[in-house]
Amino acid sequence: MVGLGEERDELVATFRDLREVGCQILTIGQYLRPTIDHAPMARYYHPDEFAELKATALDLGFVHVDSGPARPQLLSRQ
Numbered sequence: 001m002v003g004l005g006e007e008r009d010e011l012v013a014t015f016r017d018l019r020e021v022g023c024q025i026l027t028i029g030q031y032l033r034p035t036i037d038h039a040p041m042a043r044y045y046h047p048d049e050f051a052e053l054k055a056t057a058l059d060l061g062f063v064h065v066d067s068g069p070a071r072p073q074l075l076s077r078q
Contacts, residue, residue: 015060028067030045054066
């Protein structure tokens with residue numbers, strides 16, 4: 001999950017750490033505050049930023065990356 005105040009370099013470092021331990025599949029999604037009692041969202045990532053994160057992860061050797069904000073049609077099924 002992204003959107004809690006992390007910096008891009010922290011994300012890339014985490015991607016590298018995951019690759020170093022053999023992780024091949026990565027999912028990157030937007031944190032959305034479920035209730036007022038949960039941590040606030042620091043910022044909303046633009047879909048272009050998710051595409052950039054996906055490209056970075058693939059460049060690091062991930063076999064598959066899903067990266068993007070929640071899709072409203074999926075949220076409505078819950």
